[in-house]
Amino acid sequence: MAQATIRRAIECGVPDNKQYLHPKLAKNYGNWKYHDRPRPGVLHHVSHDADEVWTVRAGTQRQMDVWTIRKLCDIADQYAEGRVRFTIRSNIEFMVGDAAKVAPLIAALEKNGFPVGGTGNSVSMISHTQGWLHCDIPGTDASGVVKALMDDLYEEFRREEMPNRVHLSTSCCEINCGGQADIAIIIQHTKPPVINHDLVANACERPTVVARCPVAAIRPALVNGKPSLEVDEKKCICCGACYPPCPPMQINDPEHSKLAIWIGGKNSNARGKPTFMKMVTSGLPNNAPRWPEVGAVVKNILHVYKNDARPWERLSDWVERIGWPRFFEKTGLPFTKYLIDDWRGARVNLNASTHIRF
Amino acid sequence: MAKKPHPTPNLDQLESGPWPSFVTGLKRLAQDKDSVVDLLGHLEHSYQTRKGYWKGGTVGVIGYGGGVIPRFTEIKDAAGKPVFPDAAEFHTLRIMPPPGMHYDTATLRKFCDIWETHGTGLIAFHGQSGDIMFQGCTSENTQKAFDEINEMGFDMGGAGPSVRTSMSCVGAARCEQSCYDEAKAHRQVLNTFLDDIHRPALPYKFKFKFSGCPNDCMNSIQRADMAVIGTWRDNIRTDEALAKKWFAKHGMDELVNDVVARCPTKAIQIKDISKVRKAGNISSVAVNAEKALEIDNKDCVRCMHCINVMTGALATGTDKGATILVGGNRTLKIGDLMGTVVVPFMPLKEEEDYEKLVELGQAIIDFFAENALEHERTGEMIERIGLVNFLEGIGLEVDANMVSAPRTNPYVRADGWDDEVAKINARKAAA
Numbered sequence: 038m039a040q041a042t043i044r045r046a047i048e049c050g051v052p053d054n055k056q057y058l059h060p061k062l063a064k065n066y067g068n069w070k071y072h073d074r075p076r077p078g079v080l081h082h083v084s085h086d087a088d089e090v091w092t093v094r095a096g097t098q099r100q101m102d103v104w105t106i107r108k109l110c111d112i113a114d115q116y117a118e119g120r121v122r123f124t125i126r127s128n129i130e131f132m133v134g135d136a137a138k139v140a141p142l143i144a145a146l147e148k149n150g151f152p153v154g155g156t157g158n159s160v161s162m163i164s165h166t167q168g169w170l171h172c173d174i175p176g177t178d179a180s181g182v183v184k185a186l187m188d189d190l191y192e193e194f195r196r197e198e199m200p201n202r203v204h205l206s207t208s209c210c211e212i213n214c215g216g217q218a219d220i221a222i223i224i225q226h227t228k229p230p231v232i233n234h235d236l237v238a239n240a241c242e243r244p245t246v247v248a249r250c251p252v253a254a255i256r257p258a259l260v261n262g263k264p265s266l267e268v269d270e271k272k273c274i275c276c277g278a279c280y281p282p283c284p285p286m287q288i289n290d291p292e293h294s295k296l297a298i299w300i301g302g303k304n305s306n307a308r309g310k311p312t313f314m315k316m317v318t319s320g321l322p323n324n325a326p327r328w329p330e331v332g333a334v335v336k337n338i339l340h341v342y343k344n345d346a347r348p349w350e351r352l353s354d355w356v357e358r359i360g361w362p363r364f365f366e367k368t369g370l371p372f373t374k375y376l377i378d379d380w381r382g383a384r385v386n387l388n389a390s391t392h393i394r395f
Numbered sequence: 396m397a398k399k400p401h402p403t404p405n406l407d408q409l410e411s412g413p414w415p416s417f418v419t420g421l422k423r424l425a426q427d428k429d430s431v432v433d434l435l436g437h438l439e440h441s442y443q444t445r446k447g448y449w450k451g452g453t454v455g456v457i458g459y460g461g462g463v464i465p466r467f468t469e470i471k472d473a474a475g476k477p478v479f480p481d482a483a484e485f486h487t488l489r490i491m492p493p494p495g496m497h498y499d500t501a502t503l504r505k506f507c508d509i510w511e512t513h514g515t516g517l518i519a520f521h522g523q524s525g526d527i528m529f530q531g532c533t534s535e536n537t538q539k540a541f542d543e544i545n546e547m548g549f550d551m552g553g554a555g556p557s558v559r560t561s562m563s564c565v566g567a568a569r570c571e572q573s574c575y576d577e578a579k580a581h582r583q584v585l586n587t588f589l590d591d592i593h594r595p596a597l598p599y600k601f602k603f604k605f606s607g608c609p610n611d612c613m614n615s616i617q618r619a620d621m622a623v624i625g626t627w628r629d630n631i632r633t634d635e636a637l638a639k640k641w642f643a644k645h646g647m648d649e650l651v652n653d654v655v656a657r658c659p660t661k662a663i664q665i666k667d668i669s670k671v672r673k674a675g676n677i678s679s680v681a682v683n684a685e686k687a688l689e690i691d692n693k694d695c696v697r698c699m700h701c702i703n704v705m706t707g708a709l710a711t712g713t714d715k716g717a718t719i720l721v722g723g724n725r726t727l728k729i730g731d732l733m734g735t736v737v738v739p740f741m742p743l744k745e746e747e748d749y750e751k752l753v754e755l756g757q758a759i760i761d762f763f764a765e766n767a768l769e770h771e772r773t774g775e776m777i778e779r780i781g782l783v784n785f786l787e788g789i790g791l792e793v794d795a796n797m798v799s800a801p802r803t804n805p806y807v808r809a810d811g812w813d814d815e816v817a818k819i820n821a822r823k824a825a826a
Contacts, residue, residue: 043457044457044542045457045458046456046457046458046459046541046545046550046551046593047545047546047550048458048550048589048593049545049548049549049550050491050550050582050585050586050589050592051491051492051493051494051550051561051581051582051585051586052491052493052548052549052550053493053578053582054493054494054495054497054568054578055578056499057493057497057498057499057502058497058568059497062497062568062569063568065569066567066568067567067573067576069567069569069570069571069573070571070634070707070710071571071634071637071706071707071708071710072570072571072706072707073706073707082569082570082571083707090569092569096414096415097415097520098414098415098416098417098420099417099519099520100417100420100517100518100519100530101417101420101517101518101519101520102417102420102421102423102424102516102517103424103507103510103511103516103518104420104423104424105415105420106503106504106506106507106518107504107507109503110500110503110504113500114500119499119500119501120497120498120499120500121497121498121500121503122495122496122497122498122565123492123496123498123520123521124496124565125562125564125612125613125614127519127520127521129520132569150413150415151415152413152414152415164523165523166523167522168447169438169441169442169446169447169448170434170438170530171449171464171466171485171487171530171531172447172449173447173449173450173451173466174447175447176447177445178438178441178442180417181406181409181418181442184409184412184414184416184417184418185409185412187414188411188412188413188414191412191413191414209447211726211727212725212726212727213725213726214523215523216523216614216617216618216725217614217617217618217725245769245770248769248770249728249770251727251728251729276726276727278727278728284450289446289447291444291445291446292445294445302617304611304614304615304616304617305609305610305611305699306609306610306611306616306624306696306697306698306699307609307610307698307699307700307703308657308659308698308700309659311611311616311617311733313617313731313733323445325405325442325445326405326406326408326409326442327408327409347652348649348652348653349653349657349700349704380730381729381730382730
């Protein structure tokens, strides 16, 4: 029997998006003049030739089944000339060239369970990772945490009532694939890895693992007559960097892998320069399936920010004005010694001045 | 009809509430797919024990060294047999999206048909690097699924120590703040490095990201090895009709508190119209019969804030291009690193401008491949060798825009000072 011909990949790279653009976007490419927001969830763009397009943004669960995707396609075919796009935060956008189509499109989306919002000064969808669903090193889930939290923040997604936009992220390990955000939820391991010495020699390239450790706490060792690795637990910062290259160094622990909350990350250059987020609390339990303790802290921070910040202040701008002591006072979060940076370059995070708010 | 579902008391609790539920979606798929029945059981086991149970491995498609994320179950019984056999192999295909993540429904429906046939029917739009993630198929079906997706004109994304899938903002397609053709730059750069995407051979991952303006909607500065962020050199443009419309709606308090006072370099002032300066670096626009905004563009750092607030009344200039920043990445291993400026301004208008962008990317990747240690990102490499060595390596001149301040310590051997001054003077004379 003749062997089937092997199909070689067509190395076509990134496809051209021109073929997928809504006709109004293709026509006015590079020729837009301004935009406004007629209501939450809707953007209205006007071109230099006075052409107009309305965009309706809706939230999705990101991990979508084909039924959900086909439903979104049906809506796009009916109202939006069969074109959609996705935002970086997994929202879906439908473009329409006729203002009269906006309301029926919104009605169709909401009737089918897709909340319309996520624009302007709203709390947009949480950028997140894979978690227990698919990752090989997760300390917690991603989609479930996001679902639980977005249920709670549903109305904030559909309104534009925050001082400025709010970006959230979640990450299932300290690699932080979810990324920098105004508020980020990240696993914080609190115990050194538990090593299965029987497996290390076969599963791990030991010099690679030694090199991965940020604090040089790992060294080769002979354990029970087998080549393995050992961890200096006094040095270990429990970051989990050794776990991906060496799965027998289990870092995840149902009880001791905690959740930390970070705030004030901002990638935009608007106003101040971009900022990194800062850890403001930790020790929250990894309490599946709805993580109520995490939700309570996030909602509290959002509530205080919403009431206290001035217009256009992102979380980082707000804290810069009120100062960290008052952030902790207003949110009721404890300022512990673990929040004082001692990593390299840490002294820039100390207060080298007498600037103190009383 | 698929096999009987496993009890999922934890996951069931993620079906209530108003936000779209991925669990409800999985259960719908599980009506027809044994693989999703077992996936739900697998995930429920994680929820009950609060641990993950997937391990990696090696699965790929012919001709490529990366792009498939292999997952094999680790939930096994005493005899070593998978407890959830139909989800024992649960690989993901990373597929590169079009710039700006635009699709037509015919394409999305085709994706659905392919993934319903060869995989679970679960697709994520999109992963954190920008890939369309086709989640959950067996080793055997990986090639079949990829072949059909590939025939549609879509290609595999990056994984491992490779050039990674990229993202670009909606940009020129629907944003007045766009400062270059993001989609063109995205495709032209990425499609130059297909070999480095598909055959991982770099010291570590390398990410390009493309944002059309300093709002940086792609979050490139914090996470891209090479961030291409749109900007402009000339004056902010103004539109009096839109400025007056904005002022009529928002008034003087908001103009002062939300626009003027929030300018980071105090480049904006409110003036009587008669007192507005006329110099070439001044933009001005009347907001009513008496008052105008005056912007000194020499002081402006192109932060975007005033343009974001008074959209259309104020707008980016027309001498457009991008600032290139290198070396952003999150904590591991040495701590968070922001991308920093290596090219303050690169025009991006003509074809040759885009070719120069590709050449810069090529030079940076070549240097990275030669000089980074294993598992070291560009930012970490620059931290180790110093920015000047990096710049000299890729042939870029130093520029005061690359620092937030000059050095604050004397620990440098400066006996080449006079030669450097002579070089700078010679360049000035030649310009």
